[in-house]
Amino acid sequence: MKKIKSLNLLLLLLAGMTQACSQTSDQRLSSFVTNDTAMKYQVTRTDDEWRQVLTPVQFRILREKGTERAFTGEYDEFFERGAYYCAGCGQKLFESDTKFNSGCGWPAFFAPYLEDNVQIQIDRSHGMVRSEVLCASCGGHLGHVFDDGPPPTGLRYCINSGALVFKPDTLLGQPEKR
Ligand SMILES: [Zn+2]
Numbered sequence: 433m434k435k436i437k438s439l440n441l442l443l444l445l446l447a448g449m450t451q452a453c454s455q456t457s458d459q460r461l462s463s464f465v466t467n468d469t470a471m472k473y474q475v476t477r478t479d480d481e482w483r484q485v486l487t488p489v490q491f492r493i494l495r496e497k498g499t500e501r502a503f504t505g506e507y508d509e510f511f512e513r514g515a516y517y518c519a520g521c522g523q524k525l526f527e528s529d530t531k532f533n534s535g536c537g538w539p540a541f542f543a544p545y546l547e548d549n550v551q552i553q554i555d556r557s558h559g560m561v562r563s564e565v566l567c568a569s570c571g572g573h574l575g576h577v578f579d580d581g582p583p584p585t586g587l588r589y590c591i592n593s594g595a596l597v598f599k600p601d602t603l604l605g606q607p608e609k610r
Contacts, residue, residue, distance in 0.1 A: 465552045465563065475521040475570035482520070490519045493594045494572035497557075497564075502537025505593025509533075514600040515545065516591075521570035523549055525596065526589070532581075534588055539596070541589040542581045550589075552577060565589055 477485070482495050492498035507516070511533075516526040526541045534540035544550045548568060555564035555576065565574045574595045581588030 465554060473569060473571040477570075486520065487594075489594045493592045494518075494520045494567075494570075494574075497573040498592075499575075500538070500592045500594050505538060507539040507593040507596060507598060508537060510539070510593075510598070512598070512600055514598055516596040516598050518567040518570060518572055518574075519595055519597050520567060520572040522597075523567055523569040525549055525567065525574065526591070528601075534581075534590065536588075536590060538575065538590050539593055540581070541591065542583075542585045542587055544589065550574065565591065567595075 479495060483491055486494060489500070493500065511528065511531065513528045515524055515528065516539075517524055524545050526543075527545050530541045530543045530545075532540055532542060551566045551568040551571075553564045553566060555562045562576045563578075565577050566572060567574060572595060573592075575589065575591035578588045578590060579586060
């Protein structure tokens with residue numbers, strides 16, 4: 433228990449140091465962006481194969497970069513304790529501890545479960561420049577990340593409910609689906 437406390441303290445200190453840097457939040461975001469667009473994913477399927485394992489809504493979001501309508505997703509106003517997994521491949525993406533009510537109509541998190549579990553890419557569609565969030569395991573589109581989130585990161589991962597599957601804490605002791 434003591435170990436966990438001192439780790440938390442270290443994380444808080446590190447977060448404080450990051451914020452104290454003169455870096456703008458734009459620079460902070462861009463440091464996560466991967467330039468390797470030819471990244472190979474652990475889980476690959478053809479569109480036909482994805483259609484067989486995903487619902488039409490999941491396919492539209494994950495494989496066609498669709499966005500669910502604001503305030504319609506099942507995890508928007510949902511704050512149970514547990515974790516959120518990729519609906520495509522089962523990779524663990526977010527935990528309820530980092531979820532907050534952004535009021536924007538989609539589930540919002542200030543940090544991913546592990547930075548390596550998500551991939552950030554520049555998205556220039558719809559006349560905007562945004563940072564797209566993808567699952568690092570299957571390349572599925574999850575949503576976008578913005579720099580107007582709460583402390584400690586100042587980031588807002590705005591994620592489609594349809595890209596996620598929630599599992600409550602009581603199921604977390606079981607082996608994670610890969
Ligand atoms: Zn995935």
